[in-house]
Amino acid sequence: MANMRILVLLLSLLVLLVADESSAKVSAIIVFGDSSVDAGNNNVISAVLKSNFQPYGRDFEGDRPTGRFSNGRIRPDFISQAFGLKPAILAYLDPLYTISDFATGVCFASAGTGYDNATSEVLNVIPLWEELESFKEDIADWGSSNGAFATGGTTNFIGQHDCLEEYNNVALEFNGKLEGLVSQLNKELLGLKMLFTRNAYDVFHDIIRRPSQYGKLY
Numbered sequence: 001m002a003n004m005r006i007l008v009l010l011l012s013l014l015v016l017l018v019a020d021e022s023s024a025k026v027s028a029i030i031v032f033g034d035s036s037v038d039a040g041n042n043n044v045i046s047a048v049l050k051s052n053f054q055p056y057g058r059d060f061e062g063d064r065p066t067g068r069f070s071n072g073r074i075r076p077d078f079i080s081q082a083f084g085l086k087p088a089i090l091a092y093l094d095p096l097y098t099i100s101d102f103a104t105g106v107c108f109a110s111a112g113t114g115y116d117n118a119t120s121e122v123l124n125v126i127p128l129w130e131e132l133e134s135f136k137e138d139i140a141d142w143g144s145s146n147g148a149f150a151t152g153g154t155t156n157f158i159g160q161h162d163c164l165e166e167y168n169n170v171a172l173e174f175n176g177k178l179e180g181l182v183s184q185l186n187k188e189l190l191g192l193k194m195l196f197t198r199n200a201y202d203v204f205h206d207i208i209r210r211p212s213q214y215g216k217l218y
């Protein structure tokens, strides 16, 4: 763990996989981002944007709302489990969180945040830069790292019943640039394996276009 290397990172906003160089196995998953990946940080801060009430969490172990914007677990939890790590990643601000959790993964995400500081200011949530600062502090506490990371992201502004084309185009353009940056960093930073996925955009887009394919329509 002393010489860990950040291996892959994906999307919306992002999940960092930290690999142990000796075994090349993923040893930790670090999560940054917004409501799509918040595991409960907003529960603890004074933000209005929370999901610590039912029916959130009704399919989570113990039938309890955790602060995840979901009926159960969220994507980073599934990714963690798929790598043989814990089935649910703890929020950094969770009272139960200790630095030893950092060894296998932690979530710094805050629902409602965005790349622009103004986004988090409006909703009084944790700005992205602060998520990264907390990560850096914990890395310092935990040990050295020769890591590098990148972000992936998508957004989808919804109008009355449809998407706003103009904003969608901005999201697509952003994703295109990000994809280019990821491929550039993979070439420049030896040992780094970074993955960009636009799944978040495509899936959301499809849900909005064809809601009936994804379950009950209210």
Ligand SMILES: *[C@@H]1O[C@H](CO)[C@@H](O)[C@H](O)[C@H]1NC(C)=O
Binding pocket: 116, 117, 129
């Ligand atoms: C966001 O705010 C932080 C802290 O004030 C500042 O360091 C950073 O430059 C700001 N980012 C942008 C893009 O304005």
